[in-house]
Amino acid sequence: MLDQNAGFNANADWVNHKGAWVVHIVLILTGKILVDVVPGITQDISWTIVNLGYMALTFLMFHHVTGTPFEANAGAYDELTLWEQIDEGAQHTPAKKWLTSVPIGLFLISTHYTKYNLWLFTLNFCALLFVLFPKLPILDRLRFKVLPAHFSGPPTPNISRAPTPISRTGTPVVGGPHSGRKSPRPF
Template sequence: LNSRGVWLTYIILVFVLHFILLSIPYITTSVAWTLTTTIHNLCNYYLFHVVKGAPWETSDQGRARRFTFWEQIDDGVQWTGTRKFLQIVPVVLFFIASFYTKYDKTHFLINLATMLLAVVPKFPIFFGVR
């Protein structure tokens, strides 16, 4: 995640997701943004806070096996650049989605709920909490 181009790719993937949803004829812009936010936050939560271990054999005698992806980033050091970036993306998506849904209540609640799902586990206080 620290490699060059990963953050840009992450943003591109989010916009490709939105682009795919937007190109489905019967989906309106606000539904597209809410769907983008929801799918992104659910995948983000699953990938960073549910999956444990590394997808390849590591040479740390299985130490990484107990940690989620999020806990393994930068060897557990908090508030690094990558962590801040991954923390901010759901919030920015939430603001964009709220704007495009013209602050409609239903959309707002859905976006808020999934945004909290993606942001709250990233707080340092929840590090290692099961």
């Protein structure tokens, strides 16, 4: 592993800059306004959509994507999520406390505005757990992979047998020494 403390990590250092914490509130309010513009959506559904959207985006951004988009770090952070890069991986820093409290606060607001509906509460609570568990110090640098890396479907079969010999006419030789069969089988 390369030295992660050797240089500046622009991917994670923005979290401690002035105004970075306010961005979360602005994004939540912008999302709420955009959802409220859609006709026919009630306040309880609106807050649930905003909550689920925020939880999904922050999970993807902080806990799923690894590495940095910058080459200046020479691969020092390739195996780390953004959450693990923040404050050089230190736990319980002010930035991490803020980023943990925002989903909890949004969950409480959405629970209040959904009038404590059991189904919406369950949905919002599951989303909260889905975002809070990766933030726990005990789960630091621990990965739960459902699919292997670079999964693109079932693997191509790897058939290891000798190639079928070709006759001088260009047709396969049935029953040749490397064909694996002695004669064609009737249907």
